[in-house]
Amino acid sequence: MTDDAPPAAPPLPLKPFVSIGGLCEVIAFLSLGFTWLGSLGRYGWMCDLLSHFRLQYVVACAAVLLFALIRRRSWLGLAALISLLWNVQIVYAFHQTADTTGMAHEKPLRVMTFNVMTDNHNPVAAVSHAMQSDADIICLPEVDDTWRVALQPLRVKYPHHVEEMNSGHFGIACYTRLPVKSLEVRYYTVWRLPTIVMNLDHLGRPLTFIGTHPIPPMGEQDTREWRAQLSGIAALVAGLSGEVIVAGDLNATPWCEGMRLLRKKGGVDFHSLDPVWPPTWGLNLPMMIPIDHVLTKGGLTVQKRLLGPEMGSDHRSVTVEIMR
Incomplete structure (x- = not known):
């Protein structure tokens, strides 16, 4: 042992x-x-x-x-x-939503929407990018008082503009060189977020441009307000008989319920020869999605859709060429 x-x-x-x-x-x-x-x-x-x-x-x-x-x-x-x-x-289903049948041979109408991001550290570059687009109509969501100086070149270049900068991250500004009949700002939902409505003349025909930026649908109440704003814009568009363009950061992908309501109730759609599914928000993130859009009504077709480069924002600009 x-x-x-x-x-x-x-x-x-x-x-x-x-x-x-x-x-x-x-x-x-x-x-x-x-x-x-x-x-x-x-x-x-x-x-x-x-x-x-x-x-x-x-x-x-x-x-x-x-x-x-x-x-x-x-x-x-x-x-x-x-x-x-x-x-x-x-x-x-959103790869091509229009065809070329019966398109008029005329100079296309260029429209840009670009969420410049309120906290953009290079607003001069973002505004310069908007200027270089040479669009007939420019819609810039997320501008506030800190953007007033940076936006001056756009005020000089475009004779008509509306700037609603008192809504924080939901401020919005629109600029156009088209003849203007009337300009107004409408407010939707309990948050009273601004939507710009411009009644314009496009080659002798009335054209209504609507620029908007609803709240992101990140909770039950926010989703309710997001849908209410999109439904309110749909009701506005449904009552218009001429050519209509709706543009902005809609916080809506082409296949979500809010977009379905806007398209069904308002009669607007993408009417685009180019795909509308490439991501516009969440640059360099795995969850990037397409939420910045231009929709049309009244025989208008998007014949070209271009996404801009990174310009200090978490969104990419969307510039389209529209034909009758």
């Missing part, structure tokens, strides 16, 4: 709480679940919030499909394939 104690057994390695495969399956279920919950936007604000990320769901569902093929999970692969096709067809 000996007094020496036997050596202690080495500690067992800790097992991970969730395996890599299990984690991948959780991500797979979330990706597929968000795809279908996002299709129920009219029934709840959370579902509508999920609807904005169709581009991300395309990538996620493709990754889930690959994972299912590698793991030989046929049921998961089928669900991923159906979800992938569902997202692709939603996005592709």
Whole structure:
């Protein structure tokens, strides 16, 4: 016998709480679940919030499909394939929303919308970018009192303008070289956020331009106010019989419920030969989405749509050329 104690057994390695495969399956279920919950936007604000990320769901569902093929999970692969096709067809529906049939051969009307971001550290470059667009109508959401000096070149170049700068991040300014019949600012929802309405003359015909910037739908109350503003603008547009353009940072992707209400109730649509799904907000972020838009009514067609470079804002400008 000996007094020496036997050596202690080495500690067992800790097992991970969730395996890599299990984690991948959780991500797979979330990706597929968000795809279908996002299709129920009219029934709840959370579902509508999920609807904005169709581009991300395309990538996620493709990754889930690959994972299912590698793991030989046929049921998961089928669900991923159906979800992938569902997202692709939603996005592709906004790849081209007009045709060239019957388009007039005339000088196109150029319109720019650019959320310059209130806290932009280089307002001079942002305004210079707007100037270089040489647009006939320019809409700049998110201008406040700190932008008054920077905007002076636009006031000089464009004989007609409306500036509503007392609404913080929801200030807005519009500039035009077209003949003006009337200019006004309308206020929507309990937040009284400004929307600029300009009644113009476009080649001898009346044209109404509406520039707006609703609140982001980030909660139940905000979503209610966001939908109310878009519905209010839709009601305004529905009562107009001539050519109409609605532009701005709508905080709405082409496939969300708020956009559906605007298009259905107002009679406006993208009417664009170019795709309207490329992201305009969230530069360099994985959650970038298209929320800056130009919609038309009355036989107007967007024949070209260009996105601008990074100019100190978290948005990219959208410049379109519109034909009858």
